[in-house]
Amino acid sequence: MNDTASSYSSILIAVSYQLNIYFGSFLLVAGNIGCMGNIILFRSPTLRARAYSIYLFWEAVSDFLYFNFVLMTRVLQRGFRIPILTRYDVLCKLRVFLTDWSNQVSFSFFAFATIDRLLSTQRSNKYRQWSNRADLALKICLICAFVWLLVFGHRLILYSATKGACIPLPGFYAYFDAYNEIFFKAICPPTVMIILAYLLIQNVRGVSQRQIAPTSNGTPANLTQRSALQLMDSRLTLMLMLQSFVVLITYIPFATQLMYSNITQYCPKSTLRNAQESVFAELTHLLSYTFFASSFYVSIITNVGFRRQIKKFFKKS
Template sequence: MSTATTVIITNLAFITAQLNRSLALIILIFGTIGNLINILVFSRRSLRKQPCSIYFLGASIASLFALYSGLLSRLLSGYNLDISIYNDSICKLRFFTAYWCLTVLAWFLVFASIDRYLGTSRLAYRRNFSHRYVAYRVVSIASLLSFLAYISVFFCFNTNSFLLSRQCYSQGIICPFVTDIEFLILYSLLPTIIMTIFGSLTVRNVKQLGRHIAPATSNIIAANNRQLRRQKKIQLVPMLLTQIVLFLLFTVPVAVSKLYTSLTNLLNYEKTNEQVARETFSYNVTVLITYLNCSVSFYVYALTGHLFRNELKKTAQKLIDKNYTSRTTT
């Protein structure tokens, strides 16, 4: 191996370590704060009546677990403190939890996009499917199926002390290909396609609702109540659409990287040490990018959701009042 190649490999490893120390820490801090606030806001009784809010709540919980199962180990690896590279059980549990939570996050956004499509439909029988009891069942079933989908991680992932990098990894040739393709399809490919389709259909529904003129009715109060409920459903649409766009931007790079690596490994494509180093660096960067999906939701909701901002203010006021009351009574 030439001196130039050695320098390139060393520099890429150094940059990766610095990114794991700095960028991973920033994502982890902002993601923790944002998801905790999301959980407080979406747990409010007024929002729990909205099925879309239930999916947002589930996505925030999944994001929090994904950050601490997947991203935290990358942060620790920047300081050579990642114990998952030495312990088989932690290695398996780390990847299983990260894959599971990231996939659940993606599918909760999928179901939120389907729910907004149903909730904004002018057809009553479609709107009937936009219900919180349906959302609770869907969340439970999706979580269970995603859990079962990644059982293979416990058989494929192990530690290897002879490797200088990525010591907790999927062994052999078939296992990496199966787990990577499975993650690619369940986390990236299918959710992206379905979210794009239903996001477009939701936009069409909202435009139709804007042009729709309510028919004359003798029950003005009932008509107004229906209009208010419909407006509340529409207010969640900008939050969801922005989240979908960001999901696509943050997910496509890691999907492309995983697909390339899986195919070249399966075909036994010979690579130089420099190629391996560049691919590893590219993969590490795209993984950090995909974890932005777990950290930006609160800031997206706060910027694009009028309803969310109102509920956020109420939550903050409730916490302030509760703190004031506890101080005055002690």
């Protein structure tokens, strides 16, 4: 019986490594292609002056850093078992800092792009006047980056590569950091996305009703012909909505695993159970990168205007 459990444990440990090598590498490649696509798309002459483009452009820049440092070091350390984080103190500090900082910066930019979209379609001019303000969007991006630096900057000081692991300062700080990460990285993103998804759905219903009006004989008709840019803006709502659902699907398992591991970290567990939890942890952590990797592809699939912008870029090149 023990030999069987030991055999299963060995298989599951190998699965954990393989998940990081193959699934992690796939996300790394797909994410980098997506980041470059978003940078090209949201810096195009047609879109660069739009406030949501500024948010989504800087989200793509943050995602690029997230993939090429955070995910890449994960693949090397947890997949290929190259001990770069446990050997080099500077890389340990930078990695744990950027894990949370770039994650929250990207989510914040996405949330503000969604809020900008919501404000732009409100009936009240009081709310609409706060939408599509490029100067305000740039300021918000800078403020977000600085605020999250203040929130997670302690990791640059209080983490170190010690005893073959990249770990926080033991004692009170270790508890504080663990629950700080649970709140900001596991609880906040799905909660915010649920609220934004609900508001987007309500917004789509309201806009659809306002775009249709009865004609003289009582039949509905479209009120205005919309420009290509307006059509792109309207399709953006669908893209943001789908991305919100991607967050919910991928981040709820991640949040569950993160809370479970912190609550049960001092409970006695068998070798087999530890191996099972390791596979689940690796899978949910890798799935959490899906939101950042899928942004460009969702944009291209849902928005014909965005596809045209990408085609124009490559025709000019």
